Amino acid sequence: MAKAIKAEGISKAYQLGDFGTGTVSRDLERYWARLRGKEDPFLKIGETNDRTLKGESDIVWSLKDINFEIEQGDAVGIIGRNGAGKSTLLKILSRVTAPTTGSVKVKGRIASLLEVGTGFHPELSGRENIYLNGAILGMRKAEIKRKFDEIVTFAGVERYIDTPVKRYSSGMYVRLAFAVAAHLESEILVIDEVLAVGDAEFQKKCLGKMNDVSKGEGRTVLFVSHNLGSIRQLCSSAMLLSNGNLLTSGPVEDTLSQYLKSSITNGSLDNYKYQGTMVNNVKFVEFSINNVIDKEAVFSPSETLTIRVKYNCITYLPKFRVSINFYKDSILISTIHDKSWPAELKEGEYSATFSIVGNFLRPGNYTIGLGGHDGDPISEGKDWLYLDEVYSFTITNEWSELNDFSGRGLVNIPKII
Structure with a gap:
């Protein structure tokens, strides 16, 4: 080719x-x-x-x-x-x-959309900018005219096509800009x-x-x-x-x-930036799944996942609880919490353990966010802290008798009997 x-x-x-x-x-x-x-x-x-x-x-x-x-x-x-x-x-x-x-x-020929408003003149109408962009790409007027109705319909800005684009919202701007770039013959x-x-x-x-x-x-x-x-x-x-x-x-x-x-340093959590109101109360020390703390963590769909979190309590906390978020492609899949809540913590070293029997995650790459809060997150409000992307791992693409899965969707459903 x-x-x-x-x-x-x-x-x-x-x-x-x-x-x-x-x-x-x-x-x-x-x-x-x-x-x-x-x-x-x-x-x-x-x-x-x-x-x-x-x-x-x-x-x-x-x-x-x-x-x-x-x-x-x-x-x-x-x-x-x-x-x-x-x-x-x-x-x-x-x-x-x-x-x-x-x-x-x-x-x-190249049609590019590099930022909102690329190639558009703010004083010209949407109609005029379509013809201007086509001319810049080297297209004849007849070619642009043939695509014009299709561009306007795709962008969904029929009512505003003769209005100067400086009055468009950012969403309308990018709609029309993308429609022009995608439909003109580059x-x-x-x-x-x-x-x-x-x-x-x-x-x-x-x-x-x-x-x-x-x-x-x-x-x-x-x-x-x-x-x-x-x-x-x-x-x-x-x-x-x-x-x-x-x-x-x-x-x-x-x-x-x-x-x-490459974007995650698994294992030690020394250099992570904390978010939240409890940055001076708790210090997370280490995170692992099935005692694996390196970057090449790979697990099968049927494997029990044992997650361990080590952390230090710096100041007294009356109701502290550890939470873990699972992400796939930046989408939050699920949140799990330490069941030993409420936990009254004094200064010292602590650990939390989570066991997931029968993996609910489908094959693919995942990242984990680690957090904690002090107080009931619903009824009492909460003080909280959070670390983004502390761990990455892969679930292999293989069959598991514990789950009914066909490779689609975000989570596995437990086997139905």
């Missing part, structure tokens, strides 16, 4: 603070190098783009030596934490900005994390359209999202970025699994 996109050695450097070199002669030398397509003679070595660390240089590499190929008709998810370089990569592929080094070869569709602005019904509609565009029309789709469920639903492969580097690319399940594991 033909290559739709080929990236070789893409790097992007940004200068923090002042942009000048300090002298007019050096500024002219830099300008002359750019005109000839040469590398900036005053570009410093720079640093990795880690937003959590204080840097020593004023040059930051948003992307560093990225190489990949995408086949025509592929739907590829791009994932990673905030600041990983995802949006910068899409801007380079969309030719909004140029790479500092490296090259990108693209076969076909070979490559690039979508950044903007669909979150729309409501749930529209997000579902967008995912269905992108699936049709990729599988039905054979167009290439690049999709950035923090919603792992959407990535899994739409994409067959994915790329994982971290601090401007491409960590891995390949089948979507393998890439999502590595992302979940």
Whole structure:
């Protein structure tokens, strides 16, 4: 199959603070190098783009030596934490900005939706912006006119189509922008994390359209999202970025699994950031399932899960209770609590144990949030604390006699007799 996109050695450097070199002669030398397509003679070595660390240089590499190929008709998810370089990569592929080094070869026209209002002029009406976007993509007026009614119907903004888009809500804006990008006849569709602005019904509609565009029309789709469920639903492969580097690319399940594991430090809870009102009352020390505390935790559907939490009580608590949240693709599946409640705690070391007989979780990758509260959470209100994503694990895809499961849904139903 033909290559739709080929990236070789893409790097992007940004200068923090002042942009000048300090002298007019050096500024002219830099300008002359750019005109000839040469590398900036005053570009410093720079640093990795880690937003959590204080840097020593004023040059930051948003992307560093990225190489990949995408086949025509592929739907590829791009994932990673905030600041990983995802949006910068899409801007380079969309030719909004140029790479500092490296090259990108693209076969076909690109329709991109990188942020709310991309390519829209606020003073023009929705109708005028549809024609403007089509013209930018190189389409003839007759081609745009043929798609016009379909775009307006999909966006659901018929009543406001002749109103300047500056009066649109953010949801209406992104509806029309996505409809334009998806329906105009481009070979490559690039979508950044903007669909979150729309409501749930529209997000579902967008995912269905992108699936049709990729599988039905054979167009290439690049999709950035923090919603792992959407990535899994739409994409067959994915790329994982971290601090401007491409960590891995390949089948979507393998890439999502590595992302979940790379974002979590299992076992010791020393460096986690606490949320809530009890940060000075309780200190969580360790978390494990079946005595496994490393990142490669894998369990079968029929395996009993024994969860242990070690924690220290710093100040007296009259009614403390530990709670555990299970997440799949950022969706909260269930919450379980320590049954030994209410527990009166004095200063000292404690542990809580939970045993789940017959796993209720279906095959897939999961993360766990760990918390606790003092007082009845319903009738008394509560003081609370919480740690997000303290543990990741995988339930294998195999049959279990303890559960009636066909591989669908979020949880297993206990065997019905």
